[in-house]
Amino acid sequence: MTAAPTGQRLDPVPGEWRRVSPKYLVVDLVSTLIGGAIATAATALPATLFGWGVWWWLLPAAVALVSLVGLALTPRRVRSIGYRLRDDDLLFRRGIMFQRFVAVPFGRMQLVDITRGPIVRALGLAELKLVTAAASSGVVIPGLPLAEAEELRDHLVALAETRRAGL
Template structure:
């Protein structure tokens, strides 16, 4: 290939542009969720050994569950920083994940519903979750940890784009 030839990037390859990340406040929401689920799972894993008086080996189960929960909690800040989205000409590209990365392109013309959800902790931090629903269940995307004003602005922008794409404008 000569130096003058240009290779177009693949459709789902990470592209140049400004990736928008979720709010750093979302780390708190995710940490609290992981902490509660880790405590609950560890408690449930402890029940057989504690209630039934089973042997020492049964105490390994809650220990392993606790270690896995601690690792998940420790990775939470990095996992949250990996979440982002990019508005392109014809679609929204969403990414998340550290080891197992996921990239999803949601075409504007295929969006059927754009929904904002706010749990109690997220609401207290001024955050919201934006859910994009398409006809294909596999391409549904949830963008967590957006500041409420950004989520509302993005929702309105996506709905307007979806309407113009469906109308063929």
């Protein structure tokens, strides 16, 4: 096995990856912002209610700082999400520091579901959820345009029906 030249990224499966819609960045930014605001408020509440000293305000400040870093990393995190259809499975990837690569065999899929929350629906997007018997291999592909999600769902269901493995 040869090592990759220095500075090049090792990709476990070379080829064309399909990425989520750029509109999904808005959804992720809004959810990160709301989560950070709630966490900051929750950590500031005891210091406010009980009149604790100035030192207690360091905790909400730290939570706010972590939330701001999360907001700054959101565009890169969204760009890291992708999927790829191969001959026998769907390969999904996500993450910057803690990367996750999951291969879901077509014959093991039990459920392919489309979910749409209010913000996602307003942007014309959807989430595609793939469920298998193994709990750890469940995959959610967020930020797909609705038409692409429906087409992919129908395609995956058809492939799963032709390749049932021991069910």
